[in-house]
Structure formats: structure tokens, C-alpha cells
Amino acid sequence: MRTKLVLPLLIASVLIASCTHSPTGRRQLMLFDDQKLSAMGIQTFEGMKAETPISKNKKVNQYVQCVANTLLKHTDAKWQQTPWEIVVFEDDQVNAFALPGGKMGVYTGLLLVADNQSQLAAVIGHEIAHVMAGHSNERLSSDQFISTALTVADSALTVAGTPYQQQMKTAFGLGAQVGIALPFSRAHETEADIMGLELMAKSGFVPTESVKLWQNMAAKGSGSTPQLLSSHPVPDNRIKELNKHMTVAEGYYQQRRSQGALPNCSKT
Numbered sequence: 001m002r003t004k005l006v007l008p009l010l011i012a013s014v015l016i017a018s019c020t021h022s023p024t025g026r027r028q029l030m031l032f033d034d035q036k037l038s039a040m041g042i043q044t045f046e047g048m049k050a051e052t053p054i055s056k057n058k059k060v061n062q063y064v065q066c067v068a069n070t071l072l073k074h075t076d077a078k079w080q081q082t083p084w085e086i087v088v089f090e091d092d093q094v095n096a097f098a099l100p101g102g103k104m105g106v107y108t109g110l111l112l113v114a115d116n117q118s119q120l121a122a123v124i125g126h127e128i129a130h131v132m133a134g135h136s137n138e139r140l141s142s143d144q145f146i147s148t149a150l151t152v153a154d155s156a157l158t159v160a161g162t163p164y165q166q167q168m169k170t171a172f173g174l175g176a177q178v179g180i181a182l183p184f185s186r187a188h189e190t191e192a193d194i195m196g197l198e199l200m201a202k203s204g205f206v207p208t209e210s211v212k213l214w215q216n217m218a219a220k221g222s223g224s225t226p227q228l229l230s231s232h233p234v235p236d237n238r239i240k241e242l243n244k245h246m247t248v249a250e251g252y253y254q255q256r257r258s259q260g261a262l263p264n265c266s267k268t
Contacts, residue, residue: 017073020134022218023132023133023195024133024191024194024195026191029138029141029142030173031104031137031140031141032136032137032141033141034100036095037100037101037137037140038100038101038102039101040100040101041099041100041101041102041103041136042099042101042243044099044103045085045087045099045101045103045105048089048105049074049087052089052090052091053080053089053090053091054087054089054090054107054171055088055089055090057088059094059267059268060088060108060111060170060267061088061118062189063111063117063216063265063266063267064086064088064106064120064124066113066117066263066265067084067117067120067121067124067205067263067265068084068086068106068124068128069086069248070121070205070263070265071121071124071128071199071200071202071203072084072128072204073127073203074199074202074203075128075132078160079128079131079132079268082102083230084101084102084103084104085102085103085104086104086105086106087103087104087106087265088105088106088107088108089105089107089108090108091107091108091109091263092107092108092109093107093109093110094107094109094112094113094217095107095109095110096110096111096124096127097127098124098127098128098130098131099131100131100136102131102135104127105121105123105129106123110123111267113213113216113217114213114216115212115216116212117263117264117265117266117267118200118205118206118207118209118214119209119210119212119216119262120265121200121203121205122196122197122200122209122210122213123196123213124196125195125196125197125199125203126192126195126196127192127196128190128196128197128199129192129193129199130192131198132195133188133191133192133195133204135191135192136187136208138188139185139188141158147258168185168268176203185232186232186233189232189233189238190233190238190241192211192231192243193233193238193241193242194242196210197210197242197246197249198245198248198249198252200249201249201250201251201252201253201256202252202253202260203256204225204253204257205253205263205264206248206253206261207246207249207250207252207253208250210242211239211243211246212243214235214238214239214241214242215235216238217235218235232244
């Protein structure tokens with residue numbers, strides 16, 4: 001009887017702890033200390049720098065730094081005061097990332113798909129948004145909660161002697177992954193897309209270029225995995241979400257444009 005109460009009590013305690021909200025108002029589960037996460041981010045970044053070649057191309061580095069720093073100037077004071085380190089990695093991956101602790105990496109492969117400064121800003125703004133929204137904390141918290149819940153459920157099934165125990169445990173694990181972990185990650189991606197779109201527009205980058213970026217991504221074959229089983233929304237769905245928020249973003253961009261302070265980050 002006691003085992004039946006453990007999981008509901010665990011869920012209740014987690015819901016009580018989940019008292020924060022993301023910048024877009026979405027409720028979040030945050031179980032980790034920010035300082036600890038920053039230390040983890042820094043450690044991870046140092047490992048990546050040791051394992052992945054760093055670009056020595058001065059022009060490429062200046063270009064990426066220009067776009068990233070322009071975006072960071074239009075974040076909240078907390079993030080402007082963070083001593084960001086931005087590194088360009090010599091790698092064919094079409095990707096970029098930002099980690100807690102103010103660490104950011106951009107792969108040279110991305111520069112072959114992002115045709116201009118605004119398209120690059122769409123990706124970097126998205127990655128900065130992940131950090132601003134605390135998505136790393138949320139993902140780790142979610143993983144820990146799922147792991148604990150599965151352990152408790154496994155113990156309960158063992159004690160109860162439930163028939164087909166192994167099959168149920170397997171189904172529970174799959175259900176947790178597809179039903180909780182992956183959609184949760186897609187929610188992060190969509191939120192970062194929206195926040196990144198607004199950030200790039202406020203910084204003076206052309207917001208409609210974010211759509212062109214994902215059209216480029218789609219042309220490269222991104223999004224072949226069904227969205228149900230993917231941690232990222234497929235390009236078509238990302239474009240739809242971006243277009244829903246484009247009017248607001250265009251307003252930010254036109255305001256910046258009227259001030260005559262548009263960025264000018266050049267690849268060459």
C-alpha cells in the first residue's frame with residue numbers, strides 16, 4: 001500500500017518545487033543551482049575546446065563575434081554582464097550552441113548554410129535564448145525526475161509482483177521518453193525560436209531571414225525524422241511558428257531601423 005503512495009507524493013513534491021516560469025510564461029521545473037550549472041557548462045566547454053579544432057580564420061572569427069556581441073548587447077543586464085566566451089570550431093556540423101556559464105560555440109559548417117548576418121543571428125539568438133530561459137536546468141531536472149519516477153515505479157511493480165512486469169517496465173520507459181522527454185525538448189526549441197526571433201529583431205537583424213534559414217536547412221535534408229520521435233520541430237513547423245510571431249518581430253526591427261543603428265557584420 002505504501003508503494004502506491006510514493007509516486008503521487010514524488011510528483012506532488014516536484015510540482016511544489018516547480019514554481020518558476022520561463023520568459024514566455026511557461027511553467028518550469030528547475031531543480032539545479034545556477035552556479036553549479038555554470039560550472040558544468042564551463043567544464044563541458046573546456047573539454048570541447050580540447051577535442052575539437054578551433055578556427056584560426058581571423059575574418060570568420062570577427063564575423064561570428066560581431067553577430068554574437070550585437071545580440072548580447074540587447075539582452076537583459078544579467079546576460080550583458082556575463083563574461084561570454086565565443087569560439088568558432090572548425091567542423092562541418094551545421095550547428096551552434098550556448099552553455100550555462102557564458103560559453104558559446106559556432107561550427108564553421110553553419111556558415112555554409114546561414115547565407116548572411118541575419119540568418120546567422122537567427123541561430124545564435126536561438127542558442128542564447130536557451131540559456132536565458134534556463135533550458136539546461138529544465139532538461140536536467142526533467143531527466144532526473146523521469147529517472148526517479150521510473151525507479152520508484154520499478155520498485156512498486158517488483159513489490160506487487162505484477163504479471164508481465166518486464167513488459168510493463170519497458171512500456172513505461174518508452175512512454176516516458178516519447179510522452180515526456182521528447183515533447184518537452186521540442187517545447188524548448190519552439191520557445192527558443194520565438195525568443196531568438198525577437199532578440200534578433202531588437203538587435204536590428206532582419207527577422208524574415210529566420211524563415212529563409214530554415215528553408216535552407218530543409219533543402220539540406222534537415223527534419224527527415226518524424227516530429228513525434230524527434231527532439232526538434234521539423235523545419236516546416238518551425239517556419240509556421242516563426243511566421244505566427246513575425247508581425248511582432250517586424251515591429252521591433254522597424255523600431256531599430258528607425259534609429260539608424262543596424263548591424264553590419266561582414267563575412268569578408
